[in-house]
Amino acid sequence: MSASGRLSLRLLALGYLAALLLAPALMLFYRTFEHGLAPVWQAITAPNALHALLLSLQIVAIVVPLNTAFGIGIALLIERRRFPGRALVGMLVDLPFAISPVIVGLSLVLVYGRTGWLGDWLSQHGIEVIFSVPGMVLATAVVSLPFVARETIPVLREIGSDAEHAAATLGAGPWQTFWRVTLPAIRWAVSYGVVLSTARALGEFGAVSIVSGNVEGKTQTLPLYVSDQFENFNLTGAYVATALLALLALLTLLAMSLLARRAGLDTLDRTNTLEVSA
Amino acid sequence: MLTLYLSALVLLPVAALLAQASHGGASSFRPEISSREAVAAIELTLSSSAIVVAVNALFGTLLAWVLVRDSFPGRRIVDALIDLPFALPTIVAGVLLLALYGKNGPTGIDVAFTRAAVVLALLFVTLPFVVRSVQPVLIELDRSMEEAARSLGAKGFTVFRRIVLPNLTPAILSGAALSFARAVGEYGSIVLISGNLPFRTEVGSVYVFNQVSNSDFPAASAVSVVLLAAALIVLGAATLATHARSRHVR
Numbered sequence: 001m002s003a004s005g006r007l008s009l010r011l012l013a014l015g016y017l018a019a020l021l022l023a024p025a026l027m028l029f030y031r032t033f034e035h036g037l038a039p040v041w042q043a044i045t046a047p048n049a050l051h052a053l054l055l056s057l058q059i060v061a062i063v064v065p066l067n068t069a070f071g072i073g074i075a076l077l078i079e080r081r082r083f084p085g086r087a088l089v090g091m092l093v094d095l096p097f098a099i100s101p102v103i104v105g106l107s108l109v110l111v112y113g114r115t116g117w118l119g120d121w122l123s124q125h126g127i128e129v130i131f132s133v134p135g136m137v138l139a140t141a142v143v144s145l146p147f148v149a150r151e152t153i154p155v156l157r158e159i160g161s162d163a164e165h166a167a168a169t170l171g172a173g174p175w176q177t178f179w180r181v182t183l184p185a186i187r188w189a190v191s192y193g194v195v196l197s198t199a200r201a202l203g204e205f206g207a208v209s210i211v212s213g214n215v216e217g218k219t220q221t222l223p224l225y226v227s228d229q230f231e232n233f234n235l236t237g238a239y240v241a242t243a244l245l246a247l248l249a250l251l252t253l254l255a256m257s258l259l260a261r262r263a264g265l266d267t268l269d270r271t272n273t274l275e276v277s278a
Numbered sequence: 279m280l281t282l283y284l285s286a287l288v289l290l291p292v293a294a295l296l297a298q299a300s301h302g303g304a305s306s307f308r309p310e311i312s313s314r315e316a317v318a319a320i321e322l323t324l325s326s327s328a329i330v331v332a333v334n335a336l337f338g339t340l341l342a343w344v345l346v347r348d349s350f351p352g353r354r355i356v357d358a359l360i361d362l363p364f365a366l367p368t369i370v371a372g373v374l375l376l377a378l379y380g381k382n383g384p385t386g387i388d389v390a391f392t393r394a395a396v397v398l399a400l401l402f403v404t405l406p407f408v409v410r411s412v413q414p415v416l417i418e419l420d421r422s423m424e425e426a427a428r429s430l431g432a433k434g435f436t437v438f439r440r441i442v443l444p445n446l447t448p449a450i451l452s453g454a455a456l457s458f459a460r461a462v463g464e465y466g467s468i469v470l471i472s473g474n475l476p477f478r479t480e481v482g483s484v485y486v487f488n489q490v491s492n493s494d495f496p497a498a499s500a501v502s503v504v505l506l507a508a509a510l511i512v513l514g515a516a517t518l519a520t521h522a523r524s525r526h527v528r
Binding site: 002005006009010012013014016017020021022023024025027028031070073074077089092093095096098099100101102103104105106107108109110111115116117138141142145199202203204205206209210223226227230231238239242245246249250252253256257 | 340
């Protein structure tokens, strides 16, 4: 290809990227710090902002360990067991990727809401799920469910079960085999999945927005807070919270590229697994 | 335990959605999705997603090409930047775009509350799909085929069209299908920038959200099922097409 042709393709590609990604991101940081640091500090320490940040972190702290444990379990089930319905389990785990977060929220309301399938039973036992924190945990768990399992399955397939069989032959029990043989082999894939789930759990908006009721200072996560501030024309508050979320996302990106190198994941694997936000 | 977890999180909710949508049979399903507002929302979702898929196929392939075949300072940073839309919460995407392309933006361009805003938001969140599916194929592509074509007198674009493009097609298709599925269900990045005006800028997912807020679950479920079906059909068709064409992508 001619040098000028190469150059114009490069400019076209980079220009597209700059207009779509880079320029808006820079503008956000400009807008955040436009009036100096004092309003930024004020916005971060606003009680409702702090509460939203804390609630987001709490939900992450519940959901990510749960999905890590169950993700590994599901991966082992799919790769190491033969049973009817195995394909169905694989499909169910992947389904949250194909479903809109709004639809996830709606389906949860249809099961756990007051008029939902389990609504009567739940209210008889005084359990409130929808419009309160348990529902938000549930919604976040659904949308971040696939990551650990999807990262772990290809690695489990690749390493095969020879080492596990050998361990069993030498007298190791199932748990011992898992902790001493399987887990060390899949740890980077699992870590990668954990990073992706964390990012997704932290940023989830659509599903949580439906099931939360969005009460300021009570059932508002950081993304919900952003949208609320924006709609109330408190732009500084919205920009600061957005910048905070963006910063966390940048850290995620950094962790992802470090872990990806560590795990020896090439870009081919990354395409199948990267789908954090929604 | 595992079964219980999966049932509580996925199986039961999806079953409830399907049950609600089919409640009363096809006779009540049709009026729900044929309300004029619902039809307008579904049409906007599908048409914007189609535009987004076309732009992504073009620019995604271009970006992958530049990242693999070109070399320039900062290429690795650009490569890492491609993943940004996947790492960013969607609400952040919406605010970012509004900061630059909204009211009082420095560019003088104001797309807020227009259909262009919907397309812009969708382009942002789906950017990585095609790039990340084409890139690895391009890296592994044997360049001797291109050299052979060139030695036989083919010019640059002919080589690309006749040799490179056919090899990339399965990857472009699967990346495009993923971005379609994502675009059809997208909510967070659109909700602030589109203004959600019924019949003008209200997409399917926003319509579903509004119906849930009004506790109109039949209408919300009916439109949800249509959106879900559109996403699954396109994903399924792309999988079939890619498998038919090549088997090297897992």
